[in-house]
Amino acid sequence: MDFAGRAVIEAAQIYARADNATANNGNTTAGSPADATRPPIYKVVGIVLAITSGVFIGISFVLKKIGLLKSNDKYNEAAGEGYGYLKNAYWWGGMTLMIIGEICNFAAYMFVDAIMVTPLGALSVVITTILSAIFLKERLSFVGKVSCFLCIIGSVIIVLNAPEQSAVANIQQMQHYVIAPGFLVYAGLIVIGAAFTAFWAGPRYGKKSMLVYLSICSTIGGLSVVATQGLGSAIIAQIRGEAQFNKWFTYVLLVFVIATLLTEIIYLNKALNLFNAALVTPTYYVYFTSATIVTSAILFRGFHGTAVSITTVVMGFLVICAGVVLLQLAKSSKDVPDSAVFQGELDQVRTMAEQEEPESEPRADTIRGGAAIVRAMSRVRTKRQAEELHRMTEERMEPIGENETV
Helix, strand or coil, X not given: CHHHHHHHHHHHHHHHHHHHHHHHHHHHHXXXXXXXXXXXXXXXXXXXXXXXXXXXXXXXXHHHHHHHHHHHHHHCCCCCCCCHHHHCHHHHHHHHHHHHHHHHHHHHHHHCCHHHHHHHHHHHHHHHHHHHHHHCCCCCCHHHHHHXXXXXXXXXXXXXXXXXXXXXXXXXXXXHHHCCHHHHHHHHHHHHHHHHHHHHHHHHHCCCCCHHHHHHHHHHHHHXXXXXXXXXXXXXXXXXXXXXCCCHHHHHHHHHHHHHHHHHHHHHHHHHHHCCHHHHHHHHHHHHHHHHHHXXXXXXXXXXXXXXXXXXXXXXXXXHHHHHHHHHHHHHCCCCCHHHHHHCCHHHHHHHHCCCCCCCCCCHHHCXXXXXXXXXXXXXXXXXXHHHHHHHHHHHHCCCCCCCCC
């Protein structure tokens, strides 16, 4: 009898453990945030994809610039006229790398949080600057070298201190966070504010301050990237065998991502067309990345990581911000001695900031995935690039004066 009693007790305990395991699996499917676990290798894959995206996009600008220069030399076209660059392998190589880089940027959101991917977008500007100095013999001042170093150091800090776990692992968990009252109120205020700015403030003040249009694409962009992260997690969960595309919220998120991305591109292009890119790029980077961090914190009710790691990641972001601002200043002052830059006189800084940045340089559109491709295919931008590079070709052919230093 004792043996039979013990057997019954053991069977009951086994059944209870099995029932608890089934309940836990059900909670995961239902979308409990506490159950969002993913393999640690996902962090490595996501960071590698984000860095690869920056490298490919940075290289693409150099290749496209080489292609435009070679097409000008070969076909001897008038500035901004003709499409000889379409016959150049360098230009097509650059476009191909840009598309691959944008795909890598989107894929990175599938594996790691947006606060890891977005700050690393500045690497494309650094890569272009370094490669232009090597292959196109463009001057890279001491300030430019320091700024590139700061961007790289900030990126390393972010990579080494990134949280191990992503905030969401499937669409159910993303839905759990999105429908929370706090985030719905925040998102509603952002959408209403952006609509007010676009339809009332934009026509009145859009040409006076770049912050008008940048506020729209930055705040809406913060919502867009976290939605992209949720959509990416759904794709990965589907690949792992968990049904995701039979959930209505997946398609709501897809439509939202498309709508917000188009809004970003439209108003970012307006800002780039109205104001000097040397000022727009660092401002947009800081504004957009800050909005992404705030939106992620509100949506996911904090960050999945220790206080030390999250604080360190934010510090790395601030280091990159300093590097981006200095780099844009250095690019606008290629002909200004480093000593004049270090003096920090307001008039000198203002004069450098007023220098128009070449259209062939990576701009704010490279920071946000998808925007760079749309702007790259713009006829207006391609025509401006051809005109600038035609002038560059003519300047290289001018004879050097007797007392002129190079």
